[in-house]
Amino acid sequence: MLxxxxxxxxxxxxxxxxxxxxxxxxxxxxxxxxxxxxYQNTDRTMYSFILSxxxxxxxxxxxxxxxxxxxxxxxxxxxxxxKPLAWMFTIARNLCYMKFREQKHxxxxxxxxxxxxxxxxxxxxxxxxxxxxxxxxxxxxxxxEEREIVLLHTxxxxxxxxxxxxxxxxxxxxxxxxxxxMKKLENYLREx
Amino acid sequence: xxxxxxxxxxxKQIEACLKSATDDLIPNVLDRxxxxxSQIGETSVSKPVFLKRQRVIAGxxxxxxxxxxxxxxxxSYQNSRVDSVIGIDVNPSVELSVNKxxxxxxxxxxxxxxxxxxxxxxxxxVDLNVAVNAIIGSMVTxxxxxxxxxxxxxxxxxxxxKKASNLRSAVVTDIRTTLEEKRLKAVVYDQQVIxxxxxxxxxxxxxxxxxxxxxxxxxxxxxxxxxMEDMExxxxxxMEEIAKVITERSYAVGAKTKVxxxxxxxxxTSIQTTEESTTKKETESVTETTPESTSAETQSQVHTEPSSxxxxxTSGETTAAATTSEDVVSSEKIKIDYVxxxxxxxxxxxxxxxxxxxxxxxxxxxxxxxxxxxxxDTDSDYCEISVTGLEGGREYTFVLGGISPKxxxxxxxxxxxxxxxxxxxEADDTETEETTEQEVTKPSETTxxxxxxxxxxxxxxxxxxxxxQEGHSVQ
Numbered sequence: 001m002l003x004x005x006x007x008x009x010x011x012x013x014x015x016x017x018x019x020x021x022x023x024x025x026x027x028x029x030x031x032x033x034x035x036x037x038x039y040q041n042t043d044r045t046m047y048s049f050i051l052s053x054x055x056x057x058x059x060x061x062x063x064x065x066x067x068x069x070x071x072x073x074x075x076x077x078x079x080x081x082x083k084p085l086a087w088m089f090t091i092a093r094n095l096c097y098m099k100f101r102e103q104k105h106x107x108x109x110x111x112x113x114x115x116x117x118x119x120x121x122x123x124x125x126x127x128x129x130x131x132x133x134x135x136x137x138x139x140x141x142x143x144x145e146e147r148e149i150v151l152l153h154t155x156x157x158x159x160x161x162x163x164x165x166x167x168x169x170x171x172x173x174x175x176x177x178x179x180x181x182m183k184k185l186e187n188y189l190r191e192x
Numbered sequence: 193x194x195x196x197x198x199x200x201x202x203x204k205q206i207e208a209c210l211k212s213a214t215d216d217l218i219p220n221v222l223d224r225x226x227x228x229x230s231q232i233g234e235t236s237v238s239k240p241v242f243l244k245r246q247r248v249i250a251g252x253x254x255x256x257x258x259x260x261x262x263x264x265x266x267x268s269y270q271n272s273r274v275d276s277v278i279g280i281d282v283n284p285s286v287e288l289s290v291n292k293x294x295x296x297x298x299x300x301x302x303x304x305x306x307x308x309x310x311x312x313x314x315x316x317x318v319d320l321n322v323a324v325n326a327i328i329g330s331m332v333t334x335x336x337x338x339x340x341x342x343x344x345x346x347x348x349x350x351x352x353x354k355k356a357s358n359l360r361s362a363v364v365t366d367i368r369t370t371l372e373e374k375r376l377k378a379v380v381y382d383q384q385v386i387x388x389x390x391x392x393x394x395x396x397x398x399x400x401x402x403x404x405x406x407x408x409x410x411x412x413x414x415x416x417x418x419x420m421e422d423m424e425x426x427x428x429x430x431m432e433e434i435a436k437v438i439t440e441r442s443y444a445v446g447a448k449t450k451v452x453x454x455x456x457x458x459x460x461t462s463i464q465t466t467e468e469s470t471t472k473k474e475t476e477s478v479t480e481t482t483p484e485s486t487s488a489e490t491q492s493q494v495h496t497e498p499s500s501x502x503x504x505x506t507s508g509e510t511t512a513a514a515t516t517s518e519d520v521v522s523s524e525k526i527k528i529d530y531v532x533x534x535x536x537x538x539x540x541x542x543x544x545x546x547x548x549x550x551x552x553x554x555x556x557x558x559x560x561x562x563x564x565x566x567x568x569d570t571d572s573d574y575c576e577i578s579v580t581g582l583e584g585g586r587e588y589t590f591v592l593g594g595i596s597p598k599x600x601x602x603x604x605x606x607x608x609x610x611x612x613x614x615x616x617x618e619a620d621d622t623e624t625e626e627t628t629e630q631e632v633t634k635p636s637e638t639t640x641x642x643x644x645x646x647x648x649x650x651x652x653x654x655x656x657x658x659x660x661q662e663g664h665s666v667q
Contacts, residue, residue, distance in 0.1 A: 032227050039222045047218045057217045065221040072225060073232050126216045134201070134209035135217075154207040155214035182203050189201050 020084040028075035035072055042088065043068075045156035049089055052147035053096040055139045063099055067092045085166040134189065138181075141188050146181035149174055272297065276359055278320065279347035279403030280367075282336050283430035284309040286327055287401060294320040294359070299327075302401040308334055320359075321366045328370040337371075341560070342378035343435035347403025349385050356384040377554070377562055379435050381445065383407060398427035408434075414444045525597035529573075531609040537568070538577040538590060538609055545572045545598040552593035555579045557586055565590070572598075585613035 015023065015037040023041070026034030046067060051060040070091050078087050126132040138150055148167065152158045158166070164174040201209070274289040274297055284305035289298040299315035301307040309330045315323045331337045337344075346363050350356035364382050371378055385391075385406045395405035408426050412418040426434060438445060527543035538555070548570045555565040555577070569576040577590060587610045596602040 028231070030231055035227065036222060039225075043220070043222075044214070044218055048214055051214065051217070060217075061219045061221065064219065065224050068221065068225050069229060072227060073229055076231055126213045128209070128212060130201075131209045131213035131216070134206055135213035138210060151210065151214065154210040157211070182206065185206055186201070186203060189206065 021080060021082060024071075024075055024078055024084045024087075025080070027072065028078060035068075035075075038071070039068060042085070045085065045152065045158060046088060046092060048151040048155040049148060050092050050096060051139070051155075052151040053093060053144060054099060055147075059099055063092065063095050066095050070095065083165060085162070086168060089166055134185075137188055138185055141184060142181050146177055146184070149178045150181045150185070153178060271295075274298070276348060276350040276356065277402075278324075278359065278363055279345070279349070279401050280324070280327055280363075281345040281347070281401055281404045281407075281431050282331055282343070283432070284331060284334075284336055285401035285404060286310060287403075288315065288320065288323055288327075290320050294362075296320060296323045299323065303399065305334075305336065309336070321362070324363055324366040325370050328367055329374075332374050332376065337374070337376055337378065339376065341432055341436065342371075342376060343431040344378050344380045345403055345407055345431050346380060346382040347385055347401070347406060348382070349387060349402070351386070353384070360384050381407065381431070381435070383410070394423070398423065400427050404431075411438070411443060411445060417441075418443065525600055526595065526603065526605050528605065528607050531607050533609045533611055536579055536582070538565075538579055540575045540577065540590075540592070540607060542573045542575075547572070547596045547598060548575075548594055549596070549602065550594040551575070553577050553590055555582075555588050555590045557582075557588050563588070567592075582611050584611050586611055 015026075015033060018026070018034070018037070020038060020041055023034045023038040027038060043064070047060060047064050050063045050067065051057060054060050054063060067088070071088060074091070078084065081087075126135065138147060142150060149163055152163045152166075153160065160174050160178065161171055164171040167174070271291050271293065273291060275292045276290050276294075278288045278290065279302075280286045280288070281302075283303075285302035286306045286309060287300045287302055288296050289300070290296055296315045296318045299310055299313070301310045309327060313326060313330065315326070318326075328337070344367060346360065346367065348356045348360040348363065350359060360382050364380055367378075367380060383403070383406065385403065387402075388406075391402060391406050391409055394400075394409060395402045398405065400408075404427070408423055411426070412420060412422060426437070429437070437443070525544060526546055529541040529543040531541070532539040551567045551570055553565050553567050555563045557563070563579050563581050565577055565579040567575060568578050575592065577592075579588075579590075582588060587608060589606060589608050592605045592607075594602065595605055
């Protein structure tokens with residue numbers, strides 16, 4: 001028993017040290033603990049990414065749940081390429097687009113939905129008004145590709161190099177896009 | 193208030209705001225994820241996509257491979273397939289199998305002499321013209337082609353008539369060029385054939401080449417005086433001997449056979465030497481043979497020289513004393529007005545307008561000796577030939593090649609001229625009238641007269657002329 005306990009303890013220790021890649025492999029084997037670890041490691045990044053695409057916090061939450069379920073169910077199909085985030089982003093992006101398609105059927109959601117009178121309700125979770133304003137500004141004036149980079153860098157805390165690798169774009173592109181986006185945002189907020 | 197703050201926001205602050213906003217928003221959905229959901233096996237989700245792609249790629253690769261194999265196979269098949277067979281018969285008989293690109297696939301000797309010719313020669317993969325050149329060269333080296341009468345039979349076998357005819361002319365040109373290089377003259381018979389089983393049997397029976405068998409079969413078919421029994425007599429003969437027989441007995445060559453320029457000259461001259469009989473006899477023979485030649489669709493060639501006033505031959509100096517030979521040569525459309533000879537220059541004046549393309553000329557005497565000749569000048573109604581080594585007071589024949597009427601096919605024109613008798617001015621006004629009719633293939637009956645200087649000749653001349661007019665030819 002003691003041995004077993006030690007083993008499991010040792011295993012838990014291991015998980016915190018494991019890379020996302022290794023965790024994903026374990027997830028593929030049905031390891032729930034590995035999955036939890038992976039979730040903890042990546043939820044901020046994944047949420048930022050999803051939000052940058054879908055722009056709606058509630059939808060983003062919904063999709064986040066779907067994305068992790070998908071990661072759990074499809075982990076076996078992951079081919080080790082050293083870029084687990086890129087794979088996860090692909091899943092997230094596909095689900096976001098599916099959501100768009102669904103919404104298109106229901107009704108057209110425009111930026112006004114986010115920035116209009118309901119804004120307060122939409123982003124009620126955000127305590128600081130300034131934070132909310134900046135986020136909404138970022139979501140409304142930036143292009144999707146810019147939003148992805150800005151949110152991944154600022155919110156998820158990813159390095160530009162990591163972003164470039166995960167989005168499969170050159171580092172220079174990632175950097176220039178980020179700078180352009182931030183300048184846009186600065187100008188916009190100054191005018192507001 | 194918030195707006196005021198915003199105005200002062202710098203990049204760092206914006207980044208911080210975004211981070212903080214997202215922090216507030218990030219939900220925890222981990223508990224909501226149903227981990228009891230079964231995981232999808234590797235094969236069921238994305239592998240099929242990958243596999244499908246792989247399959248498509250594999251399929252494409254296989255298709256490409258097949259295409260390459262097919263193309264390569266077809267290419268190599270085309271290159272290794274025998275497209276035409278070219279037979280060359282002198283006495284040595286050689287057959288060259290060539291592919292579409294005219295590269296020799298196989299060189300085969302049909303008889304013992306052929307083996308001698310091909311000994312130590314590796315023809316495989318060699319261009320046809322190179323091979324033909326080598327074979328002719330080898331024939332000369334081994335003495336099968338010499339300064340005397342030569343005859344070469346070229347047989348081209350190809351399913352496509354056009355291709356065969358192109359090949360045929362190419363080979364004949366090659367042979368001619370080679371012969372010219374070696375300074376040799378030869379009668380070149382060329383024919384294009386299709387494979388026939390009975391001819392194959394004939395060839396096997398008499399142990400001769402397919403081309404020769406075909407040639408002889410056609411010869412027999414064209415001449416009623418010949419029968420298949422003569423095959424036994426003709427088969428063992430060399431082409432040179434066969435050519436001699438043809439000219440001596442004035443056989444019509446098969447309509448499918450062409451005889452090139454030299455042939456006309458050869459046949460004609462050989463007839464000149466063999467038929468030294470009276471004009472009367474010749475006239476008869478002309479009238480006799482005219483219908484035959486017409487039916488045989490071959491060339492009839494009639495040449496009579498009814499009168500020639502020969503001044504007494506004296507000294508050996510060839511002076512400017514000119515002899516005029518007035519030739520009236522009616523080729524299909526080309527008519528010679530008159531021919532002058534002066535100081536080694538033969539001047540031919542045509543009645544009709546002519547065109548020239550690679551003009552050739554050959555000059556021979558009655559004993560079939562060839563003289564070095566060259567075309568010096570050509571015009572639409574005139575040409576100038578320089579000849580060396582002619583004796584005075586003799587009659588010579590010239591054959592012009594590469595000449596065609598203003599509108600019509602290229603043909604050959606033959607004429608006769610006489611050199612003046614040396615050292616005596618009497619020769620000046622020698623006049624002869626000649627009529628020559630000729631076509632492309634073969635002389636059916638030729639008459640040549642070396643008429644003695646008698647009064648009877650004048651009378652006989654008239655006979656001959658009338659006979660000649662009847663002796664027209666049909667191709």
